[in-house]
Every structure is written in C-alpha cells, then in structure tokens.
Amino acid sequence: MAKPSVRLAAVKVIEKILRQQSSLLYLLNESAKQFEAQDARLLKALCYGTLREALSLDAVIKRYLAKPLKTKDADIQAALLVGAYQLLHSAVADHAAINETAGLAKKLKKPWATKLINGVLRTIQREGAPNFSPSSWQPASTKHPLWLVDRWRADWGDECARNIVSANNERAPMTLRINIRQSSVDDYSKQLNALGITHSIGTLSASAIILDAPCNVEELPLWFEGGVSIQDEAAQLSGHILAKLPGKIGVDACAAPGGKTCHWLEVKPELQLTAIELEASRSTRIHENLERLKLSASVKVADAGDVDHWWNGTPVDLLLLDAPCSATGVIRRHPDIRLLRDAAQISELTEIQSSILERIWPTIADGGYLLYATCSTLKAENENAVASFLAKADDAVYTEIEIHGDAPTEYGVQFFPKTGGHDGFYYALIQKRPKEYA
DSSP states (O other), X not given: OOOOXXXXXXXXXXXXXXXXXXXXXXXXXXXXXXXXXXXXXXXXXXXXXXXXXXXXHHHHHHHHOSSOOOGGGHHHHHHHHHHHHHHHHSOSOHHHHHHHHHTHHHHTTOTTHHHHXXXXXXXXXXHOOOOOOTTXXXXXXXXXXHHHHHHHHHHHOHHHHHHHHHHHTSOOOOEEEEOTTTOOHHHHHHHHHHTTOOEEEOSSOTTXXXXXXXXXXXXXXXXXXXXXXXXXXXXXHHHHHHHTSOOSEEEEESOXXXXXXXXXXHHOTTOEEEEEESOHHHHHHHHHHHHHTTOOOEEEESOTTOGGGTOOSOOEEEEEEEOOOOOTTOTTTOTTHHHHOOHHHHHHHHXXXXXXXXXXXXXXXXXXXXXXXXXXXXXXXXXXXXXHHHHHOTTEEEEOOSOOOSBOOSSSEEEOOOTTSOOOEEEEEEEEOOGGGX
C-alpha cells in the first residue's frame, strides 16, 4: 500500500479552509490520523506555515498567473500556496518543492494543472518574492485581511494596529499555568532550571511561566500529577479575577476545552461549578482535563443561552461567559482565522454575544457577578458589547477590575497579542444590583 502524501494532505486541508468548510484544528486532527508522528508534525508545519503566509503568498502567485484561477480550482490554488511556502519560507530543497507540488495535480485529478503549477513555482524560484512595502496596509504586506486591519486602525490607531500585526506574524510562546495547590511558581521555576528548560516568569498572571522554546508536555515536571497545564497568560486572568469574588455556586458558560474551568477550581476549590459546552465532542476535552488535574465539576452539553436546558433555578453567584467571538486575539495560534473571518461575521457575532448575555443574565443571583470574556481585539465584540448590555439591563452595574490592560477603554480591560508574551484578550466584570438598591 502506497504511503500517504504529506503534501497532498496539506493541500486538501488548505483547500477546505479556502472554501471555508472547516477550521484548521479540526481538519488537522482528522488528517493527521493517517500519518506516523514525524509525518504528522510535517503536515502541521506545512499547514500552519502556509496559512500564516497565505495572503502574502497569494499576492506573489497572482503576479505570475496568466489569468485568475476559477473558484472550482481552489485545490490548485492550495497547491500553489503550499508550493510557494516551501520555496520562500522553508528549508525544503527547491527542486523537491517544485516537482513534488506539481506532481500533485494528477493526484487531484487535474493533470492540466501540472504545467501551470510547475511554471508558477519556477518563476517564483527565479524571481523570488516582490518587495512589498512594509508601510503598506495591504494584505501582501500585513498578511492580514484589509477589513480587519482597517478595524484595528479605527479602534486603536495606526501604531497599535502595526503592533498587533507584528505580534500576530510571530509564533506564540508556550505558556504554563502552575497549579498553586501543588507548587509555587518559584519552586516550579527551580525544577525547570534543573532540567535545563529556559523560561521567564509571567508578569500578568501569578501562575504563569513562559518557556523560551516549546517542549513536549510529558517532559514537564508534575504534568502527570496535574501540577501544570498549558494556558496563555492573559487567559489565566479569569481564574484570578473570579477567585477574589465571593460566592459558592459558579457556572462556566462556553467552557471547552476546560482550561478556565480547571484553573477556576484550582484557585477556588470550594466552588460548586457547572461547565457548559454546546458541542458534545468538545465536552470530552473538559472531562479529560478535569480528570488529569483531579478536579470535579458538573459538565453539561447545552447552549449556554438556552438556560432552561441547564439551569436548575438556583441563582448563580459567579458566571464566566467566555463568549463566542472572532478570535482575532489568537490569530498567531489559529492562522486560518485570516481566511475564515470576514467583516459580516462580526455583526453576526455581536448579535450572538448580545443574545447570550441577555438570556443568561436572569440566572445571576442578586449581588452576583458575570465576568464577560473574549479572545477578540475588536471594540464591537468587547467594550461596545458591554456598553450596549449595560444600557439595556437596569440592574447591571459595571465593576472595575484591578488589572491594567494594553489600551484605555471605557468598559473592561483589553489586551493585545505581545511578541513572546500573552494573547489578545478582553475582560469586563458586571454585578447584578441587589434588589434593595434597585
């Protein structure tokens, strides 16, 4: 039986993303099942690398195409992207990148495209990539869609937009969350030093350590004992914010994969916590994380906004709503977002966020708190969404969080992705006014 082709698998993954049929994470998980570990890593590297550079590569390819490809030929476009990535951004030998990629045309049942792919890639090999102006806001230079860059510029100004783009075009660091029930950050740092794992202590989260280079999780001290997890530093703040608030009954809405659920229980072990997740397949990740960390929570598969399917009527003291969002703060971890999102989706997402907020609010106890969170860097999904909700809910009181963000905001705390540091994230704390003060 012939060995499956890593390049062909990469092309098929990229094609489906170009057609907006699925996400990179899901497609990679499915495609990698046919490969041994080494080839699975190569597949991941090809897909992630191609998608990070896709908008710039597309501009290069278009210069050397005699005429635009038809929509039905997204597979050929994907092949050209994968080939161009290998030529311009990898250590793959040029002849292998060209010949192997051109050979995929027959496997895609489009032999006519062999000559086209070969010609475009040989031209790129000969001419190289054009020098796109670094000062331009066009996708070829920023590697981001123009609509998104324009949003950042309008929301935060040109300098901040440049910084976001720059951070997104770098790889995100591997950040650890230390389980303070088992070890302190200082003690864990000493264990890492003993193993020669270089790192720095986080500056945002009291439980964060940032590794200088990624490593296999099984190499980490206390991994199997549940003493450490992988979680971005900004994402870790939810647990620390909620741990300071009074209350015994908590709900983590939109909880998968369970990182925030588990951290919340680590810092507030007495909490009676319910984790809600819409997709049954994703809820299994919550169970897996709880089991590894030896924590307990009630996990329910339900739409967080459909409260009749998960709420038993007991008022909730503390509710974390990590709302569905554009994920524009984690583009460097999910580069397919550059191709999957468009401006129209932001309006759709803000409607979903508003709907969930309004439907879930009645579950909050008088005097209780809702922590609204997103991994978005857009005002529409963050402070504007909170402002809109506060204008509608007479018993909602905005509460300051004692954390400094990366930009001034009217409501909440906004973080942007930082090179070598945290992801883009947003938090806003809202209290339900007790009835005697209504």
